[in-house]
Every structure is written in C-alpha cells, then in structure tokens.
Amino acid sequence: MNAPDLYGEKFARNPITKAQQARVQKSVFAIIGLGGTGGFILENLLRMGAEKLVVFDHDRFELSNFNRQSLATEEFLDMPKVHAAIARAKTINNGIDIRTHEEFGEESGPAIKGADIVLDGTDNVKSKLILSRMARSMEIPYVFCSAQDSRGIVSVFTSYRFEKAFHLPKEEEALERYQMCQSIICPAASLAGTLAASQAVNVLLKKPFAKAPQAIFFDLFKKDVFWKGRLG
Numbered sequence: 086m087n088a089p090d091l092y093g094e095k096f097a098r099n100p101i102t103k104a105q106q107a108r109v110q111k112s113v114f115a116i117i118g119l120g121g122t123g124g125f126i127l128e129n130l131l132r133m134g135a136e137k138l139v140v141f142d143h144d145r146f147e148l149s150n151f152n153r154q155s156l157a158t159e160e161f162l163d164m165p166k167v168h169a170a171i172a173r174a175k176t177i178n179n180g181i182d183i184r185t186h187e188e189f190g191e192e193s194g195p196a197i198k199g200a201d202i203v204l205d206g207t208d209n210v211k212s213k214l215i216l217s218r219m220a221r222s223m224e225i226p227y228v229f230c231s232a233q234d235s236r237g238i239v240s241v242f243t244s245y246r247f248e249k250a251f252h253l254p255k256e257e258e259a260l261e262r263y264q265m266c267q268s269i270i271c272p273a274a275s276l277a278g279t280l281a282a283s284q285a286v287n288v289l290l291k292k293p294f295a296k297a298p299q300a301i302f303f304d305l306f307k308k309d310v311f312w313k314g315r316l317g
Contacts, residue, residue, distance in 0.1 A: 092180065096134040105290050106134055112289050115139040115200035117189050117216055119166040121269055122230045123206020124155035125278025127170055130204075131177045133286055138174070138181065139200060141189040142166040153271045194219055202285045204228045206278065210253070217247035226288050229297070230281035233269055237277035240300035240316060241284050250298055250316035272305055 096106060114135050116126050119142040127140070145165050150157035161169040167185035174181045186196050189212060197203060203220045205228060207213055213229065220227035220242070227242040240250075247253075280301055287294040295301045298316045 092134070092136075092178070095178065099133060101290065108289055109134045109286060110136050112201040113137045113139065113199060114285065115141075115197050115203040116206055117141045117203065117212065118206030118208065119156060119170050120144070120150065120206060120208060121153045121274035122232050122278040122281065123204075124157075125275045126204050126206050126230070126282045127173070128155055129279050129282035130285070131174055131181070133282070134178075136178060136181055138183045139186070139196060140167055140170050140183060141186045141193065141196075142170075143187050143189070153269050153274045155275070189216075191215060194223070197225070198223060200225055202226045202228065202288060204281050204285055205230045206281075210251075214247060214253065217242055221246075226285075228281045228285045228288075229300075230277050232273045232277035233267075235270055235273050235305040237273050237280070237303050238300050238316075239277060239280040239284055239295065240297045241288055241294050242297040245297040245317075247297075252317065270305070273303075276303060276305070 092110065099106060112135065114130055114137065116123055116138065119127060119140060123142070130138070145163050146157045146161050146169060147163070156166065156169045156173055165187060167187055171183055171185065174183050186193065197219055203216060203225055205213055205216055207216065217227050217229070221244070229238070229240045229242055231238045284294045295313065300314060300316050301311065302314050303311050
C-alpha cells in the first residue's frame, strides 16, 4: 500500500501547477527577523508549502509583542523567537527543514548563501542595509518589507541599490539615529508580511512582482488603502 502524499493533500488547493508547487517546496527561503512582519512572512510561506527555511532572530517573546506578532503567545512567552518558529512550523508541516540563527550581521553571509530568496522582517535600517548589500553581492533577490503605525511598504530588490532607494547617509554611524518601529497595529504587520511572502513566491514562479525602484504602498487608515509608487 502506497504511503499517503500528505504534502500533496495539504497544499493541493494552492492555485498553482504541480511544477510550481514543487518549486516552492524545494526553494530555500531566508527570513531575517521573526517579529511583527517576519512572523507573518513565516506563516504565509508555511501555508504556501515552503519546506526549506533559514531564519534569524536574536530576541525572545515578551508581553509587548502580543499586539502584532503572530508567534507571540502565552505558550511562547520568554522563548527565543527562533525556537518558537520551529515549534510553529512543525505544527503545520512536520517535514519542514528549518535552520535557525540567533544573530544576524555582517558575518551572516555563509548562512544566507544558497538561499533562493531573502525576506526582510527586521525593524531597523542598519540591518536592512546589511541584508540588502549581502543579497545584492550574492545576486539573491531581496524582499524589502516595512510596516509602522497603519502603513507599509514592500518591494523586491534585484540590482537597484537600497541606499539610493531610501537616500541613506554615507556615514553608517548615522544609521543608528533612524528610529526603530515603536507603534503598529496588527493588520499592518500582517499585511506587509503577507505581501512580502507573496512577492517572494511570485519572483520564484516568474510571476509579476514589484521590482525596485517600484514598490507597493498601503495605509490602512486612508480611503484608498493601496497604491504603487517609486522609491528613491
């Protein structure tokens, strides 16, 4: 008697071909940051059938995360976020191959190398700049994702320079002055993470995506919630 195709059954209702689903299953997704946007990136990729993940986060879950972070639960309180990511992933797909790293920085290149795409769930400009440069040097598509208050931006960087897109200062010490995200509503984090995950899959399946300097913008408190615009 043949063993049941659990993977096929779980993801059969994804509106893509079997070959495309196989591409999602075999691709390596690197997610840097597992908080507000990163947790929703992870959830969406898992539900789309991603099985090979590399995740980075140095933090633990605390009560102030509960308003917006999908992995922030009573069960995971004070747990390292990378450990929570493993536990959550296994509840959806026990066949997951997830490699975890509790630090991300200039030395993280070897852990990123080999990824088919990298997704940005970080909350500070310095980490975003490091990640964008690392991905560009390795010719790996970089999915930029940012959310704050009720707003968000998502774009995919291939060759366009991140520094040019956001007019960053040349003095890297000045990046420390950029404010980290302090307030955000859950739907903004959720939507930004969802858009980032969908754009990543679009890149891998050769479907249309917002290629930098073009970007998807949204503001949940505006009458016209979505629009496309140009960075830089």
